[in-house]
Amino acid sequence: MKSLWNDREASEHGDDPLGLRVYTSRLLGREPDLVLHGGGNTSVKTTTTDLFGHAHRVIYVKGSGWDLETIEAPGFAPVRLDVLLSMAALEQLDDADMVRAQRAAMLDPDAPSPSVEAILHALIPFEYVDHTHADAVVSVTNTPTGEEAIRDIYGERMWVVPYVMPGFALARTVYTMTRERDWAECDGIILMNHGAFTFADDAKSSYEKMIDLVSRAEAYLSRTHPARISPVPPPEDLEALAAIRRSVGVARGEAVLARWDADPASVGFAELEDVAELATRGPLTPDHVIRTKRTALVVGDDPAADVEAYVESYRDYFQRNATEGLTCLDPAPRWAVWPGRGTICFGRSPKEARIVADIKDHTIRAIQHAEALGGWTALPERDVFDVEYWVLEQAKLARSGPPPQLAGKIALVTGAASGIGLACAHELLSLGAVVGAIDVDPEVVHLMDSDAWVGIECDVADDVATAEAVKTVVRQYGGLDIIIDNVGFFPKSGTIEEIEPEAWDRSMAVNLTSHQRLWKECIPFLRLGAEPAVVVIASKNVPAPGPGAAAYSVAKAGLTQLARVAALELGEAGIRVNVLHPDKVYDTALWTSEVLEERAAHYGVSVDEYKTRNVLRTEVSSRDVAALACAMAGPLFAKTTGAQIAVDGGDVRVI
Numbered sequence: 038m039k040s041l042w043n044d045r046e047a048s049e050h051g052d053d054p055l056g057l058r059v060y061t062s063r064l065l066g067r068e069p070d071l072v073l074h075g076g077g078n079t080s081v082k083t084t085t086t087d088l089f090g091h092a093h094r095v096i097y098v099k100g101s102g103w104d105l106e107t108i109e110a111p112g113f114a115p116v117r118l119d120v121l122l123s124m125a126a127l128e129q130l131d132d133a134d135m136v137r138a139q140r141a142a143m144l145d146p147d148a149p150s151p152s153v154e155a156i157l158h159a160l161i162p163f164e165y166v167d168h169t170h171a172d173a174v175v176s177v178t179n180t181p182t183g184e185e186a187i188r189d190i191y192g193e194r195m196w197v198v199p200y201v202m203p204g205f206a207l208a209r210t211v212y213t214m215t216r217e218r219d220w221a222e223c224d225g226i227i228l229m230n231h232g233a234f235t236f237a238d239d240a241k242s243s244y245e246k247m248i249d250l251v252s253r254a255e256a257y258l259s260r261t262h263p264a265r266i267s268p269v270p271p272p273e274d275l276e277a278l279a280a281i282r283r284s285v286g287v288a289r290g291e292a293v294l295a296r297w298d299a300d301p302a303s304v305g306f307a308e309l310e311d312v313a314e315l316a317t318r319g320p321l322t323p324d325h326v327i328r329t330k331r332t333a334l335v336v337g338d339d340p341a342a343d344v345e346a347y348v349e350s351y352r353d354y355f356q357r358n359a360t361e362g363l364t365c366l367d368p369a370p371r372w373a374v375w376p377g378r379g380t381i382c383f384g385r386s387p388k389e390a391r392i393v394a395d396i397k398d399h400t401i402r403a404i405q406h407a408e409a410l411g412g413w414t415a416l417p418e419r420d421v422f423d424v425e426y427w428v429l430e431q432a433k434l435a436r437s438g439p440p441p442q443l444a445g446k447i448a449l450v451t452g453a454a455s456g457i458g459l460a461c462a463h464e465l466l467s468l469g470a471v472v473g474a475i476d477v478d479p480e481v482v483h484l485m486d487s488d489a490w491v492g493i494e495c496d497v498a499d500d501v502a503t504a505e506a507v508k509t510v511v512r513q514y515g516g517l518d519i520i521i522d523n524v525g526f527f528p529k530s531g532t533i534e535e536i537e538p539e540a541w542d543r544s545m546a547v548n549l550t551s552h553q554r555l556w557k558e559c560i561p562f563l564r565l566g567a568e569p570a571v572v573v574i575a576s577k578n579v580p581a582p583g584p585g586a587a588a589y590s591v592a593k594a595g596l597t598q599l600a601r602v603a604a605l606e607l608g609e610a611g612i613r614v615n616v617l618h619p620d621k622v623y624d625t626a627l628w629t630s631e632v633l634e635e636r637a638a639h640y641g642v643s644v645d646e647y648k649t650r651n652v653l654r655t656e657v658s659s660r661d662v663a664a665l666a667c668a669m670a671g672p673l674f675a676k677t678t679g680a681q682i683a684v685d686g687g688d689v690r691v692i
């Protein structure tokens with residue numbers, strides 16, 4: 038591991054202790070082999086002066102909720118050093134009381150809560166303290182001869198602390214162990230199964246000691262054989278993937294995304310002969326448990342039975358370890374080994390699944406290193422349980438608040454690059470769903486820079502391209518729950534006598550036939566979806582046709598009939614199919630002011646009157662249509678299928 042220290046960058050902070058603390062914290066945060074997603078913490082001790090001119094010794098310690106990679110000065114909480122040192126001398130302190138006392142000792146009431154390791158940072162008599170959960174160090178400690186190996190690598194000047202629960206217990210252990218010792222004889226501290234501390238009176242030395250410490254563990258590991266890499270991509274089975282996702286969602290009681298990783302390292306791990314046993318020994322370090330649970334799911338030929346067995350074994354684990362007053366968390370796995378095919382990570386959002394995947398990537402590598410060193414040895418389940426059910430860890434998850442209504446749902450929108458389709462896609466994203474957006478316009482690919490969006494250029498009249506588009510969405514997110522089938526176009530007006538055969542055929546192909554072809558591809562996945570729903574954007578022209586638009590109206594009427602038959606055929610599988618009839622919406626690029634003025638003049642009314650020619654005298658926007666379409670795909674319409682609903686401000690010809 039290389040030091041990323043740069044004199045020029047560092048000099049921008051002059052001799053400001055907090056500025057330099059931010060700088061080297063970010064250097065640590067940039068290296069995922071050191072800290073992952075909120076892991077690790079850092080501090081600096083300094084003297085500040087209050088309003089009254091009184092000087093105080095304070096420690097600025099990383100606040101919870103901040104990530105070292107992106108931390109800024111306000112991410113550090115200033116805490117009175119004397120208070121933390123007095124707390125270390127207490128025989129006992131409840132962790133919740135510790136957090137309250139730490140907050141009460143802050144010099145800035147608006148700062149975030151100090152890290153649960155604040156007391157330990159305070160105890161170390163150097164200005165800068167760096168703490169990471171470095172993969173290499175933890176991999177060495179998670180072996181039967183870990184402690185010997187650590188002493189071998191580092192010698193006398195590295196102090197070793199056996200595993201203790203983080204928080205007050207760990208601070209207290211370090212306090213007792215070091216009270217009689219001379220810190221001048223110490224280069225750093227290794228916490229077994231947890232991580233490492235380094236420290237110095239300047240930012241650079243403390244940071245570079247960490248890099249040196251980790252490099253030595255990496256050098257030791259490099260003697261072992263590297264993790265297995267699969268040379269060939271695995272075969273695809275998207276229906277099996279969707280079935281696994283469904284079972285996990287049922288166990289969790291809420292829809293989840295399933296991120297299939299088929300990269301060489303994930304497949305290599307999944308090809309190991311003893312993978313089922315290796316993946317269920319325990320996590321890399323206990324603080325991963327709130328993200329990954331203690332063990333992985335191992336799926337075989339019957340995913341539903343495998344998930345059921347996982348749930349049962351999780352409940353047993355809870356029973357064995359729970360103390361009074363604890364409630365069992367949801368028993369669903371957070372990641373799975375799919376033998377021969379790779380790994381699957383579950384989350385209610387792409388970000389949650391990515392965090393699990395990052396931790397998984399580091400874990401599967403560490404497992405293989407530790408195996409080569411004599412055997413992957415995770416902590417006893419009791420220690421892992423204590424962290425999983427630790428109030429301070431659960432508080433981290435609770436901070437993110439309740440998930441949005443369609444979190445974990447996978448939607449497909451056709452005609453998604455503009456107008457009603459784009460409005461539907463926006464609405465779905467804002468409700469927490471991920472969106473597979475299909476459009477003939479290539480713009481759709483780059484319309485949104487979000488991992489909740491996969492844009493696919495596709496002409497729905499091309500059956501092969503449509504089938505591939507559906508697969509792309511399932512491959513990306515693990516299944517399919519919602520279709521908002523909006524694609525359509527308005528052919529050139531003309532009476533039945535006037536319509537050219539090509540114009541008629543194209544309208545039938547896009548406005549009618551393409552929908553049947555799309556559904557045919559989607560239905561096998563919808564059968565495996567979470568509360569699956571199809572919403573068809575038809576047209577006001579179905580209940581109220583007008584002259585000169587036969588090619589459009591007939592196709593949309595056929596589409597409506599197709600949806601009614603689908604509602605009958607798919608109801609048994611719990612798939613709802615409903616139809617929405619919008620009137621024209623005028624807030625799209627199609628309706629330029631010239632076109633609007635021309636149409637208004639044609640009817641001898643003003644543009645405003647033209648746009649509000651309905652019973653309610655109101656203009657219907659594409660957002661109004663999208664809001665109703667998403668509601669029809671959501672829980673409000675859970676018991677409605679085969680319905681046709683207008684969003685047109687009220688039409689006298691329909692009412």
Ligand code: ZN
Nearest residue numbers: 077203231232
């Ligand atoms: Zn830690």
